[in-house]
Amino acid sequence: MNSVNLWNKALDILSRREHSAYELKIKLKKFESDEKDLNELIEKLKASNFIDDERFAIAFIRSKAQSGYGPSYISQYLLKKRVPSDIYDMNSLNIDWESVCRDQFEKKRHGKDINFKEKEKILRFLAYRGFSYEIIKNALKEYD
Numbered sequence: 001m002n003s004v005n006l007w008n009k010a011l012d013i014l015s016r017r018e019h020s021a022y023e024l025k026i027k028l029k030k031f032e033s034d035e036k037d038l039n040e041l042i043e044k045l046k047a048s049n050f051i052d053d054e055r056f057a058i059a060f061i062r063s064k065a066q067s068g069y070g071p072s073y074i075s076q077y078l079l080k081k082r083v084p085s086d087i088y089d090m091n092s093l094n095i096d097w098e099s100v101c102r103d104q105f106e107k108k109r110h111g112k113d114i115n116f117k118e119k120e121k122i123l124r125f126l127a128y129r130g131f132s133y134e135i136i137k138n139a140l141k142e143y144d
């Protein structure tokens with residue numbers, strides 16, 4: 001694929017949602033096998049501010065927090081997408097993780113009283129969703 005078509009393909013992909021540089025590079029490898037050309041294109045996109053890993057991380061963190069995921073899950077996902085942890089700070093985004101955790105707990109219990117076994121099942125779910133023990137404990141103080 002020539003460089004103009006590759007540039008257009010990259011913009012087409014980026015027009016749908018934010019992508020990390022690594023994620024976009026993986027998607028573009030389907031269309032261009034030359035590593036040098038891909039690296040040049042990624043650098044050109046970064047210089048033009050079409051790709052910004054920090055912007056991607058912030059958008060992703062907000063999106064996943066709104067969907068009920070915790071900081072551990074989000075950090076692992078960003079690590080998988082090769083977004084360095086030093087370019088984002090989850091605490092600076094003013095997300096109330098305890099509130100997010102509590103909302104997920106309420107959603108799972110369906111507003112009814114639950115027994116110990118059901119509560120343990122929901123707590124495992126919350127841990128799977130990326131909430132630490134501390135967040136879960138603080139969020140669910142009223143249910144102890």
